[in-house]
Amino acid sequence: MASYSTNEFKNGLKIMLDGDPCSITENILVKPGKGQAFNRIKAKNLKTGRTLERTFKTTETVEAADVEDIDVEYLYSDGEQWHFMEPTTYEQHAADKVAVGDAAKWLKGQEACVMTLWNGEPLSITPPNFVELAVTQTDPGLKGDTAQGGSKPATLETGTEVKVPLFIDEGDVLKIDTRTGDYVSRA
Amino acid sequence: MLQNIRAFFDVRGVLEVETPLMSAAATTDPHLNSFVTRYHNRPHYLNTSPEFAMKRLLASHGQAIYQVCKSFRADELGPVHNPEFTLLEWYRPGFDMFQLMQELGELVSALMQAQARGPVEIVSLSYAEAFEQATGHNPHAISAQEWRHFALERGIEQPVGLEDDVDEWLDWLLTQCVLPALDSECFTYIYDYPASQSALAKCRIDEAGQTVACRFELFYGGLELANGFDELQDSEEQRRRFTRENQARQAKGLQSIDIDEYFLSALEHGLPQCSGVAVGLDRLLMLLSVSAAIEDVLAFPFSRS
Secondary structure (H helix, E strand, O other): OOEEEHHHOOOOOEEEEOOEEEEEEEEEEEOOOOOOOEEEEEEEEOOOOOEEEEEEEOOOEEEEOOEEEEEEEEEEEOOOEEEEEOOOOOOEEEEEHHHHHHHHHHOOOOOEEEEEEEOOEEEEEEOOOEEEEEEEEEOOOOOOOHHHOOEEEEEEOOOOEEEEEOOOOOOOEEEEEOOOOEEEEEO | OHHHHHHHHHHOOOEEOOOOOEEOOOOOOOOOOOOEEEEOOEEEEEOOOOHHHHHHHHHHHOOOEEEEEEEEOOOOOEOOEOOEEEEEEEEEEOOOHHHHHHHHHHHHHHHHHHOOOOOOOEEEEEHHHHHHHHHOOOOOOOOHHHHHHHHHHHOOOOOEOOOOOHHHHHHHHHHHHHHHHOOOOOEEEEEEEEHHHOOOEOEEEOOOOOEEEEEEEEEEOOEEEEEEEEEOOOHHHHHHHHHHHHHHHHHOOOOOOOOOHHHHHHHHHHOOOEEEEEEEHHHHHHHHOOOOOHHHHOOOOHHHO
């Protein structure tokens, strides 16, 4: 099985911790002077998104995680599975609800996403940073209120509810930041 | 800083020297990883410090010497480590460890004063005192199992791979308990290290009857600035220690390193009683310029070198 030594640790390296694939986000050398050194790392659990900290004696080895990112296009969902395709090879991958996670809130079709595979199976989906979605339902904004800011809920064509400014009407197409879920502008 | 250092040693009659950065032999210290290059298919190592070559000069000339040079340590990269760094190293024939600590204090004071931040006071703690204050335990009389128990009780992480080696536990707890307990804006000496942790230092029996190594380190807060010894003169004992280190390397799955026979024959010829110290100048510059990372004091840190 492939493994990495602590002196190969760097940000983005994919390793197995507690049986889950993780990505190193920080690697600090702890050494008092002469003597034994240690590597203290922070790593993001790619399944749960949680960050964990761990320290290794240097020269220890850690099992590598077979993780790769591929570019895919979102095709459709049949309710249980979300289907994606690699645009270069036309190879299709189906991801379940857990792997798709919050990305499902922003996908309607044809978005370019990044799919993370672990041992060849979809582990997570990263949607584009910005998506454009139409408003299917929102209450009319009150006249004269536009200058004061303020916000109201609006439902998008994917069924997701976001906060929008009062001047937004049904049918408007909005630009949304998928990392925060915030309204950016009218598209 | 370099001008002030040279002026400091000029006045004291310490001679500046230059020794090779690359040599056919290297340190056997299992915790140091030398860069290797090749000449006519034979390995040559970049020095991890100029210690062996400078002691050879001492053995032949017996004069107080200093050197400012680059040193190289593979796999040491972080907020306070750069694989290529600058050492100031000097040797004082006739000085014991405490006299050299005094002189290092005067140098640091002079450099701080040049920044209108001196003179400095340096707290001195023996290794045993420092551990007893921070952990309540005598570091010379405690087992790895007891340290493991202590770490569990205190909620201190046990690193992956840290098992039953008491020196490794001491190194780990030094970083986790002892150094964080030092005054963060104060200079501290820790001296009289465990005899097992100083392959190049003389040993002595301390006031408590404990065999300790005549080794000291200078810290600012928890940042290590310097490491010094009352130098071991016994060539036979030095050879035994190198051989033991190579055995430790093999046990760890590391390559053993050819012992520096030039250095050993210099000891055999006769090294004068002397003390020497190496100071990390990049870190000293961090301190003088109030920088948080070693990158901030390097023109081109390793990632962009």
